[in-house]
Amino acid sequence: RGDSVTVTLDVPAATRATLWTRGPGEPWRPAAVALDSTGHATRRIGPLESDLYIRASSGSRRSVERRVSVALPAFVAGLELTARYPTYLASPDEPLVPGPDPVAIPEGTMILTSGAASVPLAAATWRRTGGAAGARLSVDGARFSGRLAAAPSASGSWLLELATADGTPLEGDVPELRLHVVPDSAPVVTVPVPGRDTTLPLTLRQPLVIDARDDHGLTRLEVVSWRVSQTGKVGAAVRESLDVSGAGDRAIVQGDLDARRRGLLPGDTLRLRVEAWDNVPAPGTHVGRSAEIALRLPSLEELRAATRAATRDVAAAADSVAQAEHELGARTRDLAQQRSRDPTGTRRGADGRDGPLPFQATERAQAVAREQEALQQRVQELSRAVEEITRAAQAAGLGDTAFQARLREVQELLQRAVTPELAARLRELQEALARLDPEATRRALERLAEAQQQLKAELERSGELFRRAAVEGALASLAADAEDLRRRQGEWNHEDAPRPDSAGAARQRTLADRADSLARGIDRVAADLGAGSHTPLATPEQAARAARAAMQRAAQAAEQARAGAATEAGSEAEQQLAGVPDALRGQRDSLAREWRSETLAALDRALSETAMLAKGQQRVAEALRRGEAGAGTRSQQASVEEGTEAVARQIREAAGKHALVSPQLDAALGYAKRQMAAARSQLEEPDPNASEAAALAEDAVDALNATALGLAHSRSQVAGGKSGSGFAEAVEQLARLARDQQGLNGLAQGLLPMMGMTGPAMLQQLQALAARQRALAEQLEWLQAGGASGAAGPLAQEAKELARQLDAGRLDQQTIERQQRLYRRLLDAGRTLSNDEPDQNKERVSRSATGDSVHLPELLKPGATGAGPRLRYPTWEELQGLTPEQRRLVLEYFRRLNEPRSR
Template identity: 25%
Template sequence: MPNSLYQSLISRLTDLRKYHTRYQLILGIILLLAILSSSLLFAFVFNTLATLSVPVRVFLLGLFLLTLSGSIFFFILRPLILKPTLEKLALKVEERYPHLQDRLISALQLQKQFQANPEGYSLDMIEAVGYQADKISRDLDFKAVVDKRNLRKFGKLSFSLALVLIIFGVLFPGNFRQTLSAFSNPLEKINLPSKYEFTVTPGNTEAVKYADLKIGVKITPTQANFTKQIPQEIKLFIKSEGKEWENLDLEKIDKTLRIMPADKDVDFVYIFKEVKRDFNYYVAANGEKSEKYSVKVVDKPRVIDVKLTCNYPSYTNLKSEVKNENDGNITALVGSRVTIEAKTNKNLEKAVLVFSDGSKSEMKVNDKTARGGYIIRKDASYHIEIYDKNGVANPDPIEYQIKAVPDEFPLVDVIYPGEDRDLDESMSMPLRIKATDDFGFSKLEIRYKINSNGTEGKEKEFEIRIDKKSTDFQTDYIWNLSRIGLIPGDYVSYQAVVWDNDNFSGPKTGESRLYTLRLPTLDEIVAEVEKEQSGQVSNLEEVLQSSKELQKKIENMAWEAQKDSKMNWEKQKEFEAVLDKQKEIASKLEELSSNLQKNIEKIEKNSLVSQEIIQKMQEVQKLMEEVATPELKEAIKKLQEAIQEAMKNVNQDKLREALKNMKFSQEELLSRLERTLELLKRLQAEQKLETLSKMTEELLKKQDEINQKIEKSPEKDLSNLEAEEKKVQKDYQNVQKEMENLEQMTQEMPLLSPEDMQEMQTSVNNPEIKENLGSMCQSLGQCNKKSSSQSGKKLSSEFQKAAEQLKKALAKTQTQAQKELVEAMQKSLNNLLYLSQNQEELMGETKENKESSQQLAELAQQQMQLKTGTEQAASEIQELAKKTSFVNQELEQSLGKCLSNMGEATSKLSAKQGFAAEMFQNEALFNLNQAALSLLDGMNKTCSSPSSCPSGSKGMAQQLQSMAEQQQRLNSACQNLGEGGSLTEEQMAQMERLAAEQFGLQKSLRELEQEYKETSGVLGDLGEIGKEMKEVGENLQEKNYNDKVLQKQNRILTRLLDANKSLNTQDFNNERKAEIADEILRKSPSNLSEKMLDKNQNSKSGLKYQEEFYPKEYEEMIKSYFKGLSEGPNK
C-alpha cells in the first residue's frame, strides 16, 4: 500500500484517539464535580442535622479526600496515561461499521509486514487490502464510535447536585458557612450554630482622642433561631491595655419614638464619652458573641504654635516684625501683610484660614506646618481649621482677633502767628508751621482766598518744601503777600494743608484751622492805636491816683509809728494791705510797660509816625520800666522784715526807719509817675498830629488815583468809581473827627499857638472839600466825565493844601518844642556850672580858713545859699523832666546826693569842723559836675535833630564833652588809687599809666584848639587848661598825688564844662552852620589794671557812654572813667 494512503488512515485513527481522550476527560470532570457536590451536600446535611465531632470530621474529610484523589486518578489521570491503541480503535470502528469486514484492521496489521514480510505475503494483496480499507472508510465518521450517553447522564447528575448545593447555600448561608468552616478546620471544636447575627458599627475603627464614640449593634436572627426573636438586652465587653474585660449595658432604641437618622439601622447603642485610650470590644447576648473589634485612639489635629510675620507697607519704612509668642492675635497697620505660620501635632492634609466675614484662604501645608497670608484692611477675627490625613478637623479652633490700626490723619497747625493778624507795610507774614504724622508726609500747601469788598475770590494754593521723611517737622516760611493784589480793607483767609505718604489707602490730609490776614486801612490802624493809647493813659492815671492814696496811708502809718505803740494783728493786716497794694501797682506798671512796647512795635511796623517820635516813645517806655526803682523794691522788702520783727516786739525802731524809707521811695515813685504821664500825653498829642498829616496825604494819594482812572475810563464806566469816591468821603470824615480829637488834646497839652491851630483847622475843615466830594460822587453816579474830572482836580488841590498845612504845622511843632527844650536844658546847665564854679571857690576858701571859726561861720551861710540855689536848679530840672525823657535818673540822683552833701557841709561849717566840711564840699562838687555831665548828655541826645540845635561847632562840642567825661573818669581813678596810703609796685605802675593818659588828654586838647582857632574867643584860654593838665601829669609821673593835685583835676573838669557851655551858648545865639569834627588817630596810652576797672563798676552808665563816638586811643581811658564815676570821690 502506498505510504500516503497509510498515513491518511493513521491520521484519521489518531484524531479518533484524541477525540476519545477528550471525551473521557470531560466525563471524568463531570463525575468529579458530581462527587464534590454530593460530598458537600452530604457534609452539609450531616453538619446541619448534628454537630460532628473532630474524629468524625477528620474521618469524613479523609474519606472525602481519598475518594477525591481516586476519582481524579481514575477519571482524569488514567485517560491521559492509558490511551487506546490504533488497532483497538480500528476494531471499534469495524464494530460500528460492519461492512468494513475487517479490512481496516487488516490493512493496519499487513502494512507493518509490508517492509519485512517475514511470512511472505503477497505485496499486491496487501496493497489491495489497503486500497479497499481506505476506499470504504474514507466517507465514514470515526468519532461516531464514541458512546456519549454516559456524558449526558452524568452531566445531568452533576448539574442537579450542584444546583441543590447552591440552593442550600442560598437558603441556609449560615449553616453553609459553618459547614465549610467546620470541615476547613477539622481539628477545631465546632460550636453550636449561632442564633443571632451581630452587625456592629463601626467595627474596627480609629477614634479621635477626647471625642465621643458611639457603638451601634443590629441583631439579625439566624436559621438556627427558629423563634426569630431578638434579645432585649445586650452586653458590651471592653478591654483596655493592662486591664481586664469589663461589661457595659447597651441602650435599646425605641423605634416608635423619633430617632436620629443614624440610629435607624441599629437596635442598641452605647456612647463612649471622651475616648482617651485604645481598647478592644465585642457584644454578647444570651450566650452569643460577636466578633472582637478594636478601637485605636488617635489625637485630633491641633495647632501647637502660631508665628506671625508682619510686613508693613513700604511707605512706613518699618522693618518686618516677627512675633513668636504663640499668640495669633494680630494688631497691625492697615495695608500690612501678615504671614501666619501654624505648627501642628501631626501631619496635615489641608489647612484653611477662616475669617469672621465668611471668607476663607487656603494655607500651604508641609507635613506638620501650615502657612498662609492676609492683608490687613479692617477689624476682623479668624481661626485656623486643619485636617489630618483621615480628614479629622481640629475641634473648637481658637478665634483670634485682627485689630486694624489705621494710618492716622496728619496734624498741622500754624503756630506762628497762630491767630488772626493785621498786615503791616512790609506786606509779609512769617509763618511757622508744625505738622506731625505717624509715618511721614508727601506735600505741604498753603490754601488761601482773598476777600475784597465782601466778595470772596477763588481758592489758590502754593506748595512749601518740607522734609518728607520726617514724622514731625517745623518749618518757617516768609509769605510775601505784596504779589497777590491786596488793597486796604481786604483780608486773606488761609490754612495749612498737609498730605501724608499713605500709598495703600491713599494719602490723607490734615488741615489747620482757618486764619485771616487783613490789610487794614490807615483809619483803622490809627483808631486801634489811639484806643490803646487812650487806655494806657487812663490806666496810668489810675495807677497815679492809687499811688497818691497809698502815699497818704504810708504817711499816716509813719506818723502813728512815732507814738511807740506796739504792733497788733490789725495793724499788721493794715501794713500787709499796703504792701499788697504796692505790689499790685508795680505789677500794673509792668503790664502798662509791656502794652506800650507792643503799641510802639505796631506803630513802627505801620510807619504811622516818624522815627523821632518812636524814639521818644521808647524812652518813655524805658522810664515806665524804671518807675519801680530798686530802692523801692528794697524798701518793700525791709518793711516786710520790720513788720515781722515788730510783731515779735523785737525792734520798733527798725519799723519806723523802714516806713521812713518807704515814704521817700513812694514820693520818688509819684514823681516819676507824674513825669511819665506828662510825657506820654505830650507824645500822644504829637503822634496825633503826625497821624493826621499821614491820613491827609493818604487822602490825596487816593484822590489822585481816582482822577487818573477817570481820565482812562470810558464815560459809561464811571459809575464803577463811585464806591471808591465814597470811601474817600468816609476817610475824610475820619480825618475831621481826628482833628476834633487833636483840638481836645491840645487844650490840655498845647503844641501850637492858637493862630497855627486855627489855620490847621481851617485847611482840614474847608467847606469846599465837603461840597466837592458830594458833587463828585453825584457826577460819577451819573457818568458825567467832565464834571467828575473838575471836582476831582479841585479835591486833589484842596487835599494837597491841607496836607502841606499839616506838614508845616508838624515841622513847626517839632522844631519849636525841641528848641524850647534845648534852651531850657541849656539854662539849667548854665545854672549847674555856675553852682559848680561857686562850690569850687567856696571849697578853696574853706581850705584856706580851716582854723578860723569866724570865717567858717560866714562860709556856712554861703554854703547854705549854694544849697538853696541848687534846690531851685533841681526843681527846674524836675519840671524839665516832664517834657523830655532825656533827663535821666542819674541826673536826679546826682542832684539829690549833692544837696545832701551841701547840707552836711553846712552843718560841719557851722560846727567849726573845717576838714570835714571840705570833704563834703568836695563830694558836692563831684556830684554837681556829674549832674552837669548827665544834663549835657541829655542835651546832645535832644540835639540829634538838626532843626533843634543849629550849632556850627557840634563836632567840637561833642569832643569837649567827651574830654570832660574822660577827665572825670581819670580824676576818679586817681582818687581810688590814692585811698590806700603808700603805693605798691602794681599801684605805682598804674600811676604811670594814668600820667600817660593825662598827657594824652593834654595833647588832644592842644590839637582841638589848633583845629578850631576861630572859636578861641568863645572857648576861653584852652592853653591854660592844657598847662594844668601837664602839671597834673608830671605829678602823677612822680607818684605825687595829693589834695592839691586833686583840686587841679577838679578845676580842669570845671573849665572843660565851661568851655562846652560857652560853645553851646554861642551856637544858639548866632545859629552858625554845623561842622563835623575829623576823627583823630593817636597812640593809645597803656591800659589800667583789671582790679581798678572791676571795682564797683556802674554797668548801665558804662553802656550808655560807650555808645557815643570817641577816638579809639581813648577807649580804655573811658572805661576807667566809668569806674571812677560810679565810685565817687574819696571821703
C-alpha cells in the first residue's frame, strides 16, 4: 500500500494503445499510451491505496484483465476498555478512553479489554512502562480480549503490545492507558466530644459525639474503653457497638459511655478510642481508629474542692439574681404607679375612652416583660446548678445529712419560686401590650409587681439557706480533706520515712501543699462567717499550718536521707492533724444548734407579739362594737397595724432560716393587715360606719389568732427537729406516712374478700380503718400548714375522701386502687423533697376519668362549714385581692377555727 506499479505494453505493429484502470467498484478509466516503433511502452501507476484492475486495448485487439492486489498495513482496528468496579462499591461499569490523560480508578477495579487488529495476531499483552511483568490477553485470529487488574501498585503508564502473525509491525501509536489507582483507605474517626483528655462527669456517663467517614462506606463502629488504675494497672478492654447501618460514607453518632459499672475508683482513668470498619470484604477490610482519650475520675479531694468552689459560685449567682429581681420589681412598681398618676400618659379618644398606649411606655413595659422572662431562666439555671452541687457532694463522699438536706430545700425553694401565678401575670402583661390597652397594662403591671415581690422573697429565703448550706458543706468537705490528709500522712510515716529518698520527699511536699490548701479553706470559711482570729475555727486553721510546716521539714529531711528527722517531723504533722476533722465537724454541729436556737428565738418573739397584737385588735373591735369610732380608736388601729408589719418581717426572716417555718404565715398576716386597713378606712370616712368597721376588726382578730396557731405549730416542729434546717424531718414525715398508708392498704385488701358478709363486726372494722385513714389525713394537713411540702394538701384531701368511703361501709376494688395510688403519691412526694430525678424515659399512660376522679376542694363543698360557723368566712370581694395560695391558706385557717371543739 502506497507503492507504485510499472505496466509494460507490447502491441506489435501498432503505434497507439489505450490503458484501462479502475479500483474496486469503480468504472474503467482510459489513458492513451503512445507506442514506440516496436510497439512497446511502459507506464508507472501509483501510489496505490487499494487493489487495481488493469487491461489494455489497441483497435480491435484487447489484453486480458489483470489485478494488482495491494497488501493492507497492520494496525489496531478497534479497542474497547471497560472499568468493572468492585462489587462492594455498587457502581455500574464505565468505559475508559485510552490516551495521555490519567485515569483514576479505585483499587480492585478490573479493566476489561477487547479489540481487533487489521491482521492476524500472534500475541497481545498489557505491559507497564519500565516493568517486566504484564497482563497477557487471549488472541483469536485478529481479535484479542482479557482483563487488567488494578492492584494498589498498578499506577503508571500501560501500553497495549500487539504482535502480528507475520511479524509485520503495527502502524500508528501504541494504545496507552495511564492509570492512577486510588487505594481504599481506612476510615477516619474523630471524637469531637469530649475531643481531648478531660475529667469524667460525676454521673459517670460521658457524652460522646463521634465523626466517622470513609471513602466508600462504613459497616461497623465500636467504642473501646479500658480502665487504668492509679497504680498503672490496665484492665480488660470493653467494646460497645454503635449502629451505623445505612449511614453511607459518613456517620455522626451521638451516644453515652456508661462507666457506672466499671468499678472506677477516685483517681482512676478510663481510656477510650473509637474503631470503624469500612465495607471492603474480608480479608481486605480496613479499620480506622481515633486518637485515645483519657477520662480521669477526680479524686475525692479534688471533688470536694470543686464542690466548695461551685458552692461559692452559686451563692454569688443567687445574690446576683435576687438583686436583679429586686431592681426589676422596683422598676415594675414605678412603671405601674406612673401609669396610674400620669393623666397625660394616654390620649383620650373622641368617645372619652383611653387612647392607644404611647410608644415609649410600651417599650418600657416590653423591656420589663423580657427581663422577667430572662430572670426566670436564671432562676431555673440556678436550681439546676444546685442540683449539680448535690450530686457532686454525694460523689465526693459528703454524706452529711444536714448539708444534703439544706441543698435539697434550697433547690425546692428555687423550683417553687417561679410559680404558675408569676407566669400568668407575665402573660397578662404581654397580652395587654399586644392589645395596646393602657388600663389592662396598668393592672397587669400591678399584679406582676406583686408576683415579683413574692419571687424576690423566695429568692432571698433560698439565698440565706444556700449561704448556710455553703458553710455546712465547706466544713463537712474540709473535715473529710483533713481526715484523708491525716491518713495519708500516717501512710507516709510508715512507708517512706524509714527509707527516705527523693521520691518520698516529693510525695511529702505534695501532702504539704494539701495542708496549705486545707488551711486556706478553713480561713475562707471563717471569713464567710465573719469570724475573727479568736473563734473555734482559728484552732484547726493553726493546726493545719503547723502540720504544713512539719511536712516541709520532713520532706527536707527525706531529701537529705535523714530517716530519724523525717520520721519525727512526719509524726508531728500527723499529730497536728489528728484533732482537725473533729474540730471542724464540731463547729458545723455548733452552727446548726445556733441556727436552730436563733429560729426558735425569732418564733418566740413573733408568737408573743402576735398574741399581744391579737389582744390589742380585740380591744379595737370591742370599742367599735360600743360605737367608739373616734380618734383614739383610729390611733389604736394604726398602732396594731404597724406592729403587724413588724411581725410579718420577723416571720419572713424566720422562714428564710428554717424549712419547717411556713412562709405562708406571712400571707395570713397580710389578710389581717388588709382587714385592718379596711377598718381604718371606714373610720376615716366623714360618716364612719362603726358596725362595719367592727366586723372587719373582728376578722383581723381571727386572722391574728390563726397566725398565732401556725406560729405555735411551727415552733413545736422546729424545736423537735434535729437538723439545723428542718428539711430532713419533713422528708422523714412523708416517708413515715407512706409506710402507714401501705399498712392501711394491706388491711383493706384483707377485708375485701369478706365484704359480702354483713353485721356490726364488719362495719366496726371498716370504721376503725376509716379512723386510721382520717388520722393520716390530719397529719398531712399539719405538714401542709407547716409549709414543708406543697403536695401535702391534695394528698390530705384524697385521704379524707377515702376515710369517708370507709366510714360509710363502702370498700371495693376501686377503693383499693385509690389507696394504692395514694401510697405511690406519698412516695413521689418524698422523692421530690429528696431531689430524686423522675424517670424521663418512663412511658406516660393516660387514664380515663371514673366516678371517683372528680374531687372538689373541701372548702367548696356544700355544708362543709356547718350551718352556723362560729367565725364568718371572708367573702370573695375580700379575698379577690389575694393570690390563690394566700386565699387557700386564709380559708384553711378559718375552717380550722370553725371546727367543732372536742369535749
